[in-house]
Amino acid sequence: MKFVTFKNAEGMARAGWLQGGGVVDMQQASDGALPADMLSFIDQHEEYLAVIQAKGLLGLAPTHQLAEVQLLAPLPNPRSFRDYISFEQHLLNASSKFGHQVAAEWYEMPIFYFTNHQAIYGPEQDVPRPAGETRLDYELEMGCVLGKGGQNLSPAEAEDCIFGFTIFNDFTARAIQAREMRCNLGPAKGKDFANAIGPYLVTKDELAPHRDATGRFNLRMTSRINGQTICDGNFQTIHYTFGQMLARASENHVRLHPGDIIGSGTVGWGSLIETNFEAHRPLEPGDVLELEIEGLGILRNQIS
Numbered sequence: 671m672k673f674v675t676f677k678n679a680e681g682m683a684r685a686g687w688l689q690g691g692g693v694v695d696m697q698q699a700s701d702g703a704l705p706a707d708m709l710s711f712i713d714q715h716e717e718y719l720a721v722i723q724a725k726g727l728l729g730l731a732p733t734h735q736l737a738e739v740q741l742l743a744p745l746p747n748p749r750s751f752r753d754y755i756s757f758e759q760h761l762l763n764a765s766s767k768f769g770h771q772v773a774a775e776w777y778e779m780p781i782f783y784f785t786n787h788q789a790i791y792g793p794e795q796d797v798p799r800p801a802g803e804t805r806l807d808y809e810l811e812m813g814c815v816l817g818k819g820g821q822n823l824s825p826a827e828a829e830d831c832i833f834g835f836t837i838f839n840d841f842t843a844r845a846i847q848a849r850e851m852r853c854n855l856g857p858a859k860g861k862d863f864a865n866a867i868g869p870y871l872v873t874k875d876e877l878a879p880h881r882d883a884t885g886r887f888n889l890r891m892t893s894r895i896n897g898q899t900i901c902d903g904n905f906q907t908i909h910y911t912f913g914q915m916l917a918r919a920s921e922n923h924v925r926l927h928p929g930d931i932i933g934s935g936t937v938g939w940g941s942l943i944e945t946n947f948e949a950h951r952p953l954e955p956g957d958v959l960e961l962e963i964e965g966l967g968i969l970r971n972q973i974s
Contacts, residue, residue: 672870672967673834675708675746675792676739683742685711688870692732693739699727708745708871709929712833715817743792744836744871745815749929751787751865752919753811753840754780756910759938767946768848780910780918785840786862787931793869796974797841799955800863805844806953806973810893810901810940810961811933813838813867814912821925828916829885831926834873837961837969838933839866844943844952867931869967877965885911889964891937895950896958903937905963 672688678695685708686694696704696711696718703721705711711718722728755761755776765772775781791797799806817833840861847860880887886906893901912932920926942950953959953973961969 671873671876673708673711673744673873674870675742675744676734677742678734678739683707683746686733689728689730690732692736693734694727694730695733696727698733699730700725709747709749712745712815712817713928715833715928741793741869743790743867744869745867745929745931746790746792747929748787748790748815748931749927751785751931751933752782753785753933754782754910754915754935756780756908756915756935757937757940758909759907760936760940760944763938763944764941767943768851780915782915782919783857783861785865785933787865789862789864791864791866791971793866793969793971795866795971797864797866797971798974799953800843800846803843803845804952805943805947807842807844807942808893808895808953808959808961809840809842809936810891810903811838811840811936812836812889812891812905812963812966813934814932815871816916816926816928816930816932819925819927819930821920821923823917823920823926825885825911825913825917828920829911829913831916832874832912833928834871835877835966836867836871837869837963837966838931839959839961839969839971840933840936841866842941842943866969866971868969872966880965882906885913889966891940891964892962893940894960894962895953898950900942900949901937901940903940905934905937907938908934
């Protein structure tokens with residue numbers, strides 16, 4: 671299933687799923703048996719998925735046509751947002767541009783930082799360029815959303831906690847980032863202004879046919895700026911699986927929760943810093959970005 675959060679004609683944010691070329695408002699279609707927001711649905715998704723089956727809601731006509739609604743971030747209010755750096759090619763490319771060497775420890779454990787889970791943008795939303803920023807960048811990533819929590823998880827147990835996947839654009843202010851990381855802390859202000867996700871949240875069963883024996887997905891990942899293709903990669907090139915990332919996050923009795931989001935890190939060549947902005951100049955107001963991942967749709971945003 672492809673779950674969405676959308677704004678209806680009355681301006682209310684509602685949760686639902688794509689169906690028959692339109693959108694089903696889950697609470698309306700279920701006569702109140704399902705919640706109106708996605709986080710509440712995820713919290714009790716096993717119970718609510720059983721309700722969908724029992725009521726035969728997958729056979730209903732859409733309650734809204736797509737043209738009648740505005741898609742928002744599929745999960746506008748995640749409980750937390752960790753972002754990893756799990757593609758070796760991106761790390762090698764970006765490190766060289768910052769004059770860094772790849773630490774040996776990166777090959778020993780998945781590395782992440784906490785990003786701003788309150789700065790969430792959805793599809794077609796304008797993303798403002800930070801004041802004074804001269805090297806605005808995008809990053810092409812996949813995000814996974816947890817449906818179950820846990821602590822001290824094995825990679826296999828962690829995989830079982832995943833509810834679904836979405837596209838993630840980890841916007842980055844490179845000029846700000848470069849200055850603050852000279853202080854051996856961060857990224858902070860270089861990253862906390864915008865995290866775009868969407869256009870929908872795809873349940874993990876839909877991606878199962880693309881998964882190989884190692885737990886990685888054979889999914890094409892592409893990016894375009896103003897129609898120009900910048901990156902054409904594949905998620906299969908990732909070094910660490912989501913199970914390994916989640917297991918790392920849950921170590922030392924740290925409890926993960928339903929509604930947490932985990933970013934994969936940027937696919938190789940999926941950001942402008944990797945060519946030192948030679949593939950394309952830094953992002954400016956008016957630029958339109960399209961991030962596309964096979965099976966997950968297209969996430970489109972314009973810089974303002």
